[in-house]
Amino acid sequence: MDNAIKFRSRGSPRLPGERYAPPSVFLHWVIALLIAIAYAAVITKGYLPRGSAERALSLTLHEWTGVAVLVLVVPRLLWRLIKGAPAALPGQGWLVRTASSATHLLLYLFMFAQPILGYLTLNAGGHVLTIPGLDIALPQFVGKDDELRRSIKEIHETVGNAFYWVIGFHALAALWHHYFRRDDTLRRML
Ligand code: HEM
Numbered sequence: 001m002d003n004a005i006k007f008r009s010r011g012s013p014r015l016p017g018e019r020y021a022p023p024s025v026f027l028h029w030v031i032a033l034l035i036a037i038a039y040a041a042v043i044t045k046g047y048l049p050r051g052s053a054e055r056a057l058s059l060t061l062h063e064w065t066g067v068a069v070l071v072l073v074v075p076r077l078l079w080r081l082i083k084g085a086p087a088a089l090p091g092q093g094w095l096v097r098t099a100s101s102a103t104h105l106l107l108y109l110f111m112f113a114q115p116i117l118g119y120l121t122l123n124a125g126g127h128v129l130t131i132p133g134l135d136i137a138l139p140q141f142v143g144k145d146d147e148l149r150r151s152i153k154e155i156h157e158t159v160g161n162a163f164y165w166v167i168g169f170h171a172l173a174a175l176w177h178h179y180f181r182r183d184d185t186l187r188r189m190l
Pocket residue numbers: 035038039042043046062063064065066067069111114115116117118119120121122129153156157160161
């Protein structure tokens with residue numbers, strides 16, 4: 001928990017009343033949208049007939065939105081580490097600050113780990129992603145290995161399912177701050 005608190009206040013010191021900087025706000029919402037699309041696409045895929053073009057398209061959409069999350073989370077984290085984030089608003093108790101830091105830390109871990117696990121699942125299945133229209137294949141980090149594919153896929157699915165709860169908790173906490181505590185937590189991320 002201590003580490004989580006340090007993570008929150010790393011970077012240049014910021015005032016509690018400050019808003020998140022525009023690049024942080026922009027990347028926060030674009031990445032949230034991409035994650036929502038990645039989930040929606042993989043759920044949709046489950047309802048489509050095996051072997052259909054629509055099913056393949058859903059999986060491709062899932063894979064590319066996931067890759068985009070990984071690409072965008074790098075500048076987002078760098079921005080946060082270099083420029084810092086606004087300090088906790090006054091009046092937030094120890095429990096709220098700790099829960100919020102721990103959740104943010106988990107969300108960052110997820111935004112890196114989940115696309116990497118998905119990508120490795122694909123590679124271990126003997127597939128590479130090719131940039132549409134350009135015919136450029138993204139690098140393959142592991143060769144075809146069915147045993148490895150099964151294990152990584154299982155972790156990817158378990159983490160993906162667990163994060164419905166973490167993301168849900170995070171979003172509900174933001175709404176709780178806004179509607180019940182009536183503080184500026186949500187406003188400073190808009
Ligand atoms: C934010 C990023 C991502 C999230 C939230 C996510 C989430 C998920 C979830 C929840 C499942 C399980 C679906 C089920 O239970 O049927 C899944 C499956 C899968 N994901 Fe991802 N994923 C992400 C990124 C990626 C990426 C970047 C790739 C590959 C480039 C990928 C490839 C796959 C594959 C191949 C499956 C198995 C689909 C199947 O059943 O055949 N994912 N993902």
